[in-house]
Every structure is written in C-alpha cells, then in structure tokens.
Amino acid sequence: MTKSIGSVARGFISQNPSMKNEEILQLVKNEFPEAKTSLACIGWYKSKMKKEAKTTPVVRTVEMIENEIEELKFELEELKEQQARSLLEQKEELLAKLKMIEELEQQEETV
DSSP, X not given: OOOXXXXXXXXXXXXXXXXXXXXXHHHHHHHOTTOOOOHHXXXXXXXXXXXXXXXXXXXXXXXHHHHHHHHHHHHHHHHXXXXXXXXXXXXXXXXXXXXXXXXXXXXXXXX
C-alpha cells in the first residue's frame, strides 16, 4: 500500500509534536524527494490536525488507561530515584564543605 505525502507528514507531526516545521519538511522530503511539499503545507497539516483534535473526542479504552497508569508509575519511580541520587550528592557536597571548614578551623587554632 502506497502512503500519501499527507499521511506521512501527519505521521511525522504526530510522532514529533515539538519538531519545527523545517525539520518535518526535511523528513517528508527524505521520503518523497520529488514532492513539492513546502513549509506552508506542513503548517497547514499542523493547523488542520489541531482543529481536528479539538473537535474529535478521544476514545480511550480501559487497557489504554491502564497502560498510561503503568507508564506514569514507572516515570514516578524514576523521578524518585533521581531525587534520591540528587539528595545523596548534595549530602556528600555538604559533608565535604563541613570537613573543609573543620580543617580551616583547626589550622586557625594552631596559628
């Protein structure tokens, strides 16, 4: 089955929502080197997709919601681990500073 330029462009936009129009255009041109697709076309697709998203209700199944919950739980655990590592690093830095202060105080006492 042959894909249309429009469906490929929409796919790239959906998969890369923060990507700039120029980057999307380059991806489309890589798929369709002879295409006359322009930045204006990519902008039009994005605009049309936004309008459709506002008017089209999102249908989510229980399975989709459960998957989202699992993904969020995983992300939460990763964030907790990152926070714990960050706190340990901060503790180590503070202990090193404390040691330096204590050493300086000892040097001052001996002077």
